[in-house]
Amino acid sequence: MNKLTKVRVLFIGAGRMARAMVSGMVRQQGTIDWEVHVANRSNSDRLAELVRAFDVKAVRDWRTSAQQADVIVLAMPPDEHHKVLAGLWSIIRPEQLVASVAAGIGLSGLEAALPQGAQCAWMMPNTAAGIGESMTLCAIGDFVTERNRHRLDEILGGLGRSFICTEQQVHDLTAITGSAPAFAFQFAKALEDSATQFGVDPHDARNLVGQMMLGAAKLMLTGQEPLALAAEVTTPGGATAAGLAVLEQTHFAKHLQAAVDATNSRARALSPKSAENA
Numbered sequence: 001m002n003k004l005t006k007v008r009v010l011f012i013g014a015g016r017m018a019r020a021m022v023s024g025m026v027r028q029q030g031t032i033d034w035e036v037h038v039a040n041r042s043n044s045d046r047l048a049e050l051v052r053a054f055d056v057k058a059v060r061d062w063r064t065s066a067q068q069a070d071v072i073v074l075a076m077p078p079d080e081h082h083k084v085l086a087g088l089w090s091i092i093r094p095e096q097l098v099a100s101v102a103a104g105i106g107l108s109g110l111e112a113a114l115p116q117g118a119q120c121a122w123m124m125p126n127t128a129a130g131i132g133e134s135m136t137l138c139a140i141g142d143f144v145t146e147r148n149r150h151r152l153d154e155i156l157g158g159l160g161r162s163f164i165c166t167e168q169q170v171h172d173l174t175a176i177t178g179s180a181p182a183f184a185f186q187f188a189k190a191l192e193d194s195a196t197q198f199g200v201d202p203h204d205a206r207n208l209v210g211q212m213m214l215g216a217a218k219l220m221l222t223g224q225e226p227l228a229l230a231a232e233v234t235t236p237g238g239a240t241a242a243g244l245a246v247l248e249q250t251h252f253a254k255h256l257q258a259a260v261d262a263t264n265s266r267a268r269a270l271s272p273k274s275a276e277n278a
């Protein structure tokens with residue numbers, strides 16, 4: 001049997017994303033035994049809930065745990081990063097890995113805010129990390145050692161699948177993998193509402209729509225073109241074509257593109273770098 005290595009990871013920020021990541025990481029059967037510490041700004045109820053749910057250690061002041069951590073995950077809002085990074089500057093050790101999940105923050109922004117040579121990564125997970133089904137984007141800095149690359153791979157593996165990419169790609173794809181689950185849930189809610197309007201029990205409506213989305217997602221992951229898959233559904237002269245025509249007339253794809261653009265612009269605007277330049 002593999003001997004597990006104990007690695008201490010400190011989450012600064014104990015909100016929705018941190019919770020999902022901790023959940024994904026502790027349920028993983030990897031080569032690392034994560035010793036998880038979590039800190040936030042002031043919400044002690046949230047910390048207590050995480051301790052109860054995942055047997056992690058709550059830390060009142062992240063500075064007390066940061067020096068002993070092997071990996072530090074910044075899971076607080078983008079506009080809080082400058083404060084925390086300024087505090088990390090003087091206590092960080094060269095062998096530590098610092099990973100941020102903040103929208104818009106940028107790998108280069110992270111590196112610039114820490115001492116030269118700091119080992120940094122920028123991850124963009126989504127909330128499905130909590131069940132090990134995230135698609136996580138990750139840009140990895142040049143100074144990351146093999147040991148920390150292995151730790152990063154284990155984190156990413158616990159969250160689900162990952163796409164190692166450039167910093168620019170994380171910016172571009174934030175809407176598409178980080179935020180778009182929220183778009184998908186809106187789509188699901190609209191279909192659920194239609195089902196319940198036909199008198200279907202809400203619980204049944206959830207299962208009907210959820211299984212439909214799961215099946216569609218699994219078909220996509222076979223590698224087939226979405227439009228080819230849509231064509232399979234669309235019986236010539238049949239019913240689906242009428243629905244698709246309405247989506248076309250009402251510019252469904254254009255609306256989604258506008259949502260993607262608005263999301264990515266907002267992410268960029270939230271980064272401390274853009275606040276400095278404003």
Ligand SMILES: NC(=O)C1=CN([C@@H]2O[C@H](COP(=O)(O)OP(=O)(O)OC[C@H]3O[C@@H](n4cnc5c(N)ncnc54)[C@H](OP(=O)(O)O)[C@@H]3O)[C@@H](O)[C@H]2O)C=CC1
Pocket residue numbers: 012013014015016017018039040041042043044046075076077078080083084101102103124125126127178
């Ligand atoms: N939610 C999502 O699906 C995704 C979120 N992200 C990123 O994750 C980060 C967190 O988002 P989310 O979890 O949704 O937000 P939440 O509001 O749920 O959580 C934010 C957390 O950060 C803590 N916090 C705020 N300021 C500080 C500070 N100065 N020092 C220490 N802790 C602080 C808060 O503590 P307290 O409650 O005490 O104020 C809270 O625990 C963001 O950067 C976001 O861009 C990335 C991908 C997906």
Ligand SMILES: O=C(O)[C@@H]1CCC=N1
Pocket residue numbers: 103174178179
């Ligand atoms: O809403 C947000 O800002 C974060 C970034 C990606 C998903 N949620």
